[in-house]
Amino acid sequence: MTLLVLAAALGVVAVVTGIGVFVADSMARATFLLLASFVAVAVVLLAFGLAYLGIVVVLMMTIEMMIMVVFMVMLMMNPAGLEPMTMVHNRWGARLIALAVFAVLAAGALVVPWPVRPGPPGDPTTALGADLMGPQMLTMTVLGLAILATIVGTVAVSATRGSRR
Amino acid sequence: MTELTLRVVLVVAAALVATGLYGALSQQSIVMIMMGLELVVNGLVLAAGGIWWAGGHPGNASVLVVVLVTVMALEMAMGFAVALALYRARRVDLTDDATELAR
Numbered sequence: 004m005t006l007l008v009l010a011a012a013l014g015v016v017a018v019v020t021g022i023g024v025f026v027a028d029s030m031a032r033a034t035f036l037l038l039a040s041f042v043a044v045a046v047v048l049l050a051f052g053l054a055y056l057g058i059v060v061v062l063m064m065t066i067e068m069m070i071m072v073v074f075m076v077m078l079m080m081n082p083a084g085l086e087p088m089t090m091v092h093n094r095w096g097a098r099l100i101a102l103a104v105f106a107v108l109a110a111g112a113l114v115v116p117w118p119v120r121p122g123p124p125g126d127p128t129t130a131l132g133a134d135l136m137g138p139q140m141l142t143m144t145v146l147g148l149a150i151l152a153t154i155v156g157t158v159a160v161s162a163t164r165g166s167r168r
Numbered sequence: 169m170t171e172l173t174l175r176v177v178l179v180v181a182a183a184l185v186a187t188g189l190y191g192a193l194s195q196q197s198i199v200m201i202m203m204g205l206e207l208v209v210n211g212l213v214l215a216a217g218g219i220w221w222a223g224g225h226p227g228n229a230s231v232l233v234v235v236l237v238t239v240m241a242l243e244m245a246m247g248f249a250v251a252l253a254l255y256r257a258r259r260v261d262l263t264d265d266a267t268e269l270a271r
Binding site for chain 1: 249
């Protein structure tokens, strides 16, 4: 019961801050609202007993949003939101598509008979580690390769011409 | 009660996915589009966490969370690299101005 209330309340926080990302005037404010949405989801994960993954999400997203703020200030006009602005195209089409997607997904969430197992399993972190180093080794390997490819790719794409020689 | 909590969590996850989709479709700034995509993945993380908590295979849903968190980081890194390259080449930071392929 407590968990239900907690999950619902944090869910409302996550969705409201998520909507705020696209309503806020300031890019920096939008970034911190997005961070709030991530943290709300991470706290739900923590409440579900996924201690390791919840903390990983909080740490990663905090750092990621700090980097994002730097890029905002570099690239965007009006990063501080000193004057109101909207930069959108096709607002009603996008709203319609988003509402349709939400209707379909929410219907699925409410109609599908989800398998429910009484009581959580043992230590999830141990289970996750054993899975990643055992049956899910292929997943881990692919993730590692993807990270390596991204490191090479980002440097190749963003390096200037002078430093490429 | 477990099932009700799972359904609530999944509906919230659906709302997050839809919100992110709206942002990714409607925003003109590349950085804001990336924030929309992050919000979509955020919803998926919540859904995977809920599925892990409520039942099914003990490990697989949490492996999915690991995959999703990695996807978020890679998407951010690659997105900023492309945004920087685009800005350097053409002084463009809005998608409506980057229409070289639209002929």
